Amino acid sequence: MNPLNNHQINNHQINNSLKHFIEKYDSFCLIFSQKLNQSNIRKNEADKFYYIQIGDQFIKYTWNNIKDTHDRDLLIQINELRKYFVDSLIRIIEETKTDFCTQKTNTFLYCSVEALGSNALTSNYDVNISSFMIASDIVNLFNSYFYLFWNDTSGEIFDTNLYGNSFFITTFENESLDRKYNKAVYGSGKSVYYLPPEEIDPNLMRIILAIQTKWLIIKSFMYQEDNGGLGHKIYYKIREITMGLIQKLSNKQQNMNSNYEQMYNKMRMINNDQLPPNEFRNRVNQKYFECLKMSDGLREKYLLDSNFSNLSQLIDSISFSNFYGNETYFCIGTIYHILGYVQRLAKFKMYPEYFIQSMIENFLDIFRNFEYTKNVTGFFKSTKYIYRVYDAIGSFYSLIGIEYGNSKKVMFGNMLKQYKQNKNSVRFNHNRISQIYQLQNLTTNDNLFNIYMLILIDIEGAVHDYLQL
Numbered sequence: 520m521n522p523l524n525n526h527q528i529n530n531h532q533i534n535n536s537l538k539h540f541i542e543k544y545d546s547f548c549l550i551f552s553q554k555l556n557q558s559n560i561r562k563n564e565a566d567k568f569y570y571i572q573i574g575d576q577f578i579k580y581t582w583n584n585i586k587d588t589h590d591r592d593l594l595i596q597i598n599e600l601r602k603y604f605v606d607s608l609i610r611i612i613e614e615t616k617t618d619f620c621t622q623k624t625n626t627f628l629y630c631s632v633e634a635l636g637s638n639a640l641t642s643n644y645d646v647n648i649s650s651f652m653i654a655s656d657i658v659n660l661f662n663s664y665f666y667l668f669w670n671d672t673s674g675e676i677f678d679t680n681l682y683g684n685s686f687f688i689t690t691f692e693n694e695s696l697d698r699k700y701n702k703a704v705y706g707s708g709k710s711v712y713y714l715p716p717e718e719i720d721p722n723l724m725r726i727i728l729a730i731q732t733k734w735l736i737i738k739s740f741m742y743q744e745d746n747g748g749l750g751h752k753i754y755y756k757i758r759e760i761t762m763g764l765i766q767k768l769s770n771k772q773q774n775m776n777s778n779y780e781q782m783y784n785k786m787r788m789i790n791n792d793q794l795p796p797n798e799f800r801n802r803v804n805q806k807y808f809e810c811l812k813m814s815d816g817l818r819e820k821y822l823l824d825s826n827f828s829n830l831s832q833l834i835d836s837i838s839f840s841n842f843y844g845n846e847t848y849f850c851i852g853t854i855y856h857i858l859g860y861v862q863r864l865a866k867f868k869m870y871p872e873y874f875i876q877s878m879i880e881n882f883l884d885i886f887r888n889f890e891y892t893k894n895v896t897g898f899f900k901s902t903k904y905i906y907r908v909y910d911a912i913g914s915f916y917s918l919i920g921i922e923y924g925n926s927k928k929v930m931f932g933n934m935l936k937q938y939k940q941n942k943n944s945v946r947f948n949h950n951r952i953s954q955i956y957q958l959q960n961l962t963t964n965d966n967l968f969n970i971y972m973l974i975l976i977d978i979e980g981a982v983h984d985y986l987q988l
Contacts (some may be wrong), residue, residue, distance in 0.1 A: 536615050536616075537615075539615050540611060540612070540615040540616075540660070543611045543614070543615065544608070544611055544664055547607055547608075547611065551603070551604055551607070551668075554600060554603070555569070555600070558571070558596060558597075558600065559571060559572040559573075560572075560580055560600075566670075567670040568580070568670055568671070568797075569669065569670075571585070573588065573590075573593070580676065581671075581675055581676065582675065582676060582677055582678040585597050586641050591640070594640040594641065595640065598640055601644055601677040601679065602644065604677070605644060605646065605673070605677060608661060608664065608665065609632050609646065609661070612632060612657060612660050612661060613632055616653070616656075616657065616660070632646065632647075632657055642678075643678040643679065643680065643846075644678065644679045645679060645680045645682060646661065646679060646680070646681045646682065647682050648681070648682065648683055649684065649687060649711065650684060653815070654683040654684045654811055654814075654815060655683060655811035655812040655814070655815045657681075658681050658683055658807065658808050658811055659808045661673070661681050662681060662801075662804045662805075662808065666804070670797060671797040671800065671801075672797070672800040672804055672845075674800065674845045674846075675797070675800060680844070680845040680846065682844065682847065683807075683811040683814065683840065684811075684814065684815075684818065684837070685837060685841070685854060686713055686714045686834065686837055686851045686854060686855075687711050687713045687714070688700055688711075688712040688713060688714065688818075688822075696712050699716055699717065699718075699825070700712040700713065700714070700716050700717060701713050701714070701715070701716065701717050701867070701868050703859070703865035703866055703867050704865060704866075705864050705865045706863070706864060706865070711865065713855075713867065714830070714833070714834060714851070715727065715830060715834070716825065716830070717868075719830075724870065725768045725769070725872075726768070726769065726831070727830070727831055727834055728768050728851075728852075728870070728872045728876075729765050729768035729769035730831060730834070731834065731835070731838060731850050731851055731852070731876065732761060732764055732765050732768065732850070732872075732876060733765060733779060734838045734841075734842070734849035734850055735761045735849070735850065735879050735880055735883065736758050736761050736762070736779045737779055737782060737783045737786070737842070737849070738849055738880065738883050739754050739757050739758055739883055740754075740779070740780050740783040740784075741783060741787070742754070742883055742886045742887065744787075745886075752972075753886075753968075753971060753972065753975060756975055756979070757879065757882070757883065757975070760879065760978065760979055760982050761879060763982065763986060764872075764875060764879075764982060764985075764986075767985075767986050768872065786839075786842055803843055803845075804843075806843040807840060807844055810836065810839050810840035810842075810843055811840050813839075814833065814836040814837055814839075814840050817829065817832050817833040817836050818833055820832075820833075821833045834851065837851075838850065838851075848880055848884075849880065850876040850877070850880055851876070852869075852870070852872060852873030852875070852876030852877050853873075853876050853877040853880040853881065855867040855869060855873055856869070856873055856874060856876075856877035856907075856910075856911055856914065857877070860910060860911075860914055861906075861907055861910055869914075869918060871915055871918055871919055871985055871988070872985075874911045874912070874914050874915035874918065875911075875981070875982060875985055877907065877908075877911040878908050878911035878915070878978050878981060879978060879982075881904045881905075881907040881908045881911065882904065882905075882908050882974060882975065882978055884904045885901045885904045885905060885971065885974075887904075894967075895945060895946075895947045895967075896938075896943075896945055898947070898967050898970075899934055899935070899938035899942075899945045899947075900938060902931045902932075902934040902935040902938065903935055905931045905974060906928060906931045906932050906935055908974060908978065909925070909927045909928035909931060909977075910928055912928075912977060912978070912981050913925055913928060915981055915985070916981070916984075919984075919985075921984070926955055927955060927977070930951060930952075930955055952970065956973050
């Protein structure tokens with residue numbers, strides 16, 4: 520059985536490189552299955568899922584189930600298995616990829632596949648691809664063969680997500696690229712070329728940002744549905760703020776009842792909702808691959824003819840693919856803000872609109888999981904995104920030359936630190952919250968909604984100041 524998409528290999532003889540890949544993969548799986556047996560993890564032939572034996576119990580193997588055991592020794596053991604499987608599959612792909620991935624000119628053959636894992640036991644272990652053209656093929660190989668072994672996706676099994684090119688051109692060093700594209704140098708010394716090009720006209724950049732910002736409205740429909748209509752006032756206000764931003768960027772009046780919701784409904788794959796969860800997740804991965812494949816084609820088109828229309832289509836297609844990615848940001852500004860300012864991996868050329876995008880998108884990601892809004896522990900978990908909201912607000916004001924206090928950013932940063940240190944024993948300081956927002960009787964444990972509304976008011980204030988520029 521070969522899990523690659525039919526349109527890639529149907530009616531074609533499998534070439535030697537792909538045969539070589541499958542041979543290496545099969546050999547590796549035999550070795551890894553032995554490692555699983557040694558760890559009391561075995562496949563149930565009835566449902567094709569893996570189960571781990573803990574004492575007298577057999578627990579279905581998923582990353583969340585492993586984390587929920589709170590067993591440090593088990594987490595260390597599973598992290599070793601996770602790193603071994605992911606890194607080995609990546610290595611096999613790298614060793615054999617040249618001939619069965621999309622062939623381009625020599626300039627376009629470069630591809631880097633890296634697993635940038637955290638040392639924290641409960642963190643994700645994500646894989647990033649940098650290439651001119653073949654990111655989608657690498658994604659397809661990894662996700663397809665991962666699913667073939669585990670009968671589920673890497674996000675479910677290992678909290679590992681494979682990400683395509685995003686808004687980057689490549690990490691390939693080339694003087695001709697230096698003269699054309701923006702370039703950032705990571706702390707590791709590796710350079711990355713990123714969109715848009717250095718010399719882009721400001722008016723054209725605003726058009727791109729207007730197109731980009733629509734994805735925040737689409738994300739708002741996505742989370743409103745996931746949360747069962749929770750906080751309709753919040754989602755309506757976000758859309759109102761975002762529409763004002765789009766009107767500013769595009770110099771056009773936009774109807775709040777436009778077709779953004781229809782676009783979201785069309786994208787969310789309604790017809791697949793009745794699939795078993797593992798198959799649905801795999802279908803989403805396939806949609807991500809298909810969108811990356813489209814982006815690869817548009818990337819080639821743009822690199823061969825770098826006009827504005829091709830650039831605009833490419834950037835929009837990347838956000839489209841991110842819609843199907845696992846825990847991905849949609850907007851170019853959000854990604855550059857987080858990589859450059861929060862994680863301090865590299866310095867990117869920033870526009871005020873980038874920070875506006877980031878503060879809105881990170882606020883939306885507070886509602887990624889319904890649990891964030893239900894209780895104190897969930898609220899502490901959401902402080903990861905609240906901290907990023909206030910980092911974006913502060914960075915925006917700094918960029919336009921206005922001083923903005925950092926007391927809220929510091930407070931939520933401390934809350935996040937407290938949560939990370941002891942997830943099961945977090946305490947809510949109502950007095951500090953009330954003091955810093957200069958309000959009395961702000962909230963109770965049962966009404967955290969008020970705090971989210973106050974954060975949204977701060978975002979609205981920043982957007983208002985931007986619109987006055």
